Amino acid sequence: MNRRSFLKSIAGFSFAAAGAQLAIPISAKCKMLAPVTEVVGKSFLDKRIEGGIARLKSDNPYLKIGETHCHSIFSDGTYSVDKILQRSARLGLDFIVITEHVQPKTFPLAHTLASIRERSRCCREWSHPNLEPIDVYPGFEVSTLQGHLILVIDQDYLKPKNLRELETQFSLFDKKYIPMEDCAKMVQPFGGVSIIAHPERTRTAYPFGVSIPFAKQNLSGLVDAIEDISTGHSYEENYSEELGMASIGSSDDHFNLIIGTTVTGYDSRKHKNLLSAIKARETQAIKVNDSLDDLLGMARLVL
Numbered sequence: 517m518n519r520r521s522f523l524k525s526i527a528g529f530s531f532a533a534a535g536a537q538l539a540i541p542i543s544a545k546c547k548m549l550a551p552v553t554e555v556v557g558k559s560f561l562d563k564r565i566e567g568g569i570a571r572l573k574s575d576n577p578y579l580k581i582g583e584t585h586c587h588s589i590f591s592d593g594t595y596s597v598d599k600i601l602q603r604s605a606r607l608g609l610d611f612i613v614i615t616e617h618v619q620p621k622t623f624p625l626a627h628t629l630a631s632i633r634e635r636s637r638c639c640r641e642w643s644h645p646n647l648e649p650i651d652v653y654p655g656f657e658v659s660t661l662q663g664h665l666i667l668v669i670d671q672d673y674l675k676p677k678n679l680r681e682l683e684t685q686f687s688l689f690d691k692k693y694i695p696m697e698d699c700a701k702m703v704q705p706f707g708g709v710s711i712i713a714h715p716e717r718t719r720t721a722y723p724f725g726v727s728i729p730f731a732k733q734n735l736s737g738l739v740d741a742i743e744d745i746s747t748g749h750s751y752e753e754n755y756s757e758e759l760g761m762a763s764i765g766s767s768d769d770h771f772n773l774i775i776g777t778t779v780t781g782y783d784s785r786k787h788k789n790l791l792s793a794i795k796a797r798e799t800q801a802i803k804v805n806d807s808l809d810d811l812l813g814m815a816r817l818v819l
């Protein structure tokens with residue numbers, strides 16, 4: 517199916533869903549859209565992303581690329597951790613950070629810890645014989661007083677015996693919203709990094725994307741990285757240069773659909789892993805595929 521006929525075939529569904537948007541909770545919307553995203557992924561998008569990633573890697577043999585922002589059923593995503601890891605590996609990504617939400621009274625830290633336990637299990641019991649296992653980092657997306665901040669932690673914290681330490685350090689996130697500056701500091705003892713998610717994007721009901729003036733004044737030198745390109749939020753900027761942070765490209769995928777369309781890359785000759793590349797401010801945001809830009813514009817009316 518080509519891009520034009522595909523978009524035409526699903527436009528009717530998108531507009532119907534948009535028309536019905538107001539009274540439907542997010543979980544119901546996700547269920548409603550799941551069959552559509554399954555078709556989109558299989559019939560249209562996967563081959564395009566796979567091809568884009570293969571070209572990128574053959575042109576840059578030392579480049580490691582991956583997804584740093586997506587959600588599974590442990591928060592508000594529609595797909596299991598296993599399905600997300602399997603598809604990401606098939607697309608050719610080298611690493612992935614699944615970032616469940618952590619928010620007082622809405623998304624408890626316990627769900628994130630269960631998600632990390634599941635990521636660890638999937639890696640240990642990798643059962644996809646034709647696929648190289650993908651590199652997994654523990655991480656999550658915290659709702660702070662100024663907006664969403666992603667924390668990515670050393671891979672040692674995938675080990676179930678170390679999860680108790682995460683619970684002790686981060687249980688505060690269940691009780692109250694804290695300033696983004698304080699949240700960024702809390703990841704440092706875990707060898708981790710912090711990433712500003714979808715800056716300048718706003719929601720009327722709650723803090724979502726921190727403003728650039730606030731980040732410039734309060735977060736430079738403290739937060740490590742910022743999302744310069746996002747497929748899910750449809751923008752392409754260069755905030756990182758202005759703020760002296762590492763540049764991140766990601767999808768904020770909730771449907772196991774657009775993972776891999778925008779990625780973060782680093783040179784594996786210079787850095788042993790993603791965290792060291794982010795700390796050195798030597799990452800790149802890279803757009804791999806923009807086939808779904810038109811559709812995502814429509815989907816945002818629904819979500």
Ligand SMILES: [Zn+2]
Nearest residue numbers: 657664713714
């Ligand atoms: Zn977010």
Ligand SMILES: [Zn+2]
Nearest residue numbers: 585586657768
């Ligand atoms: Zn997110």
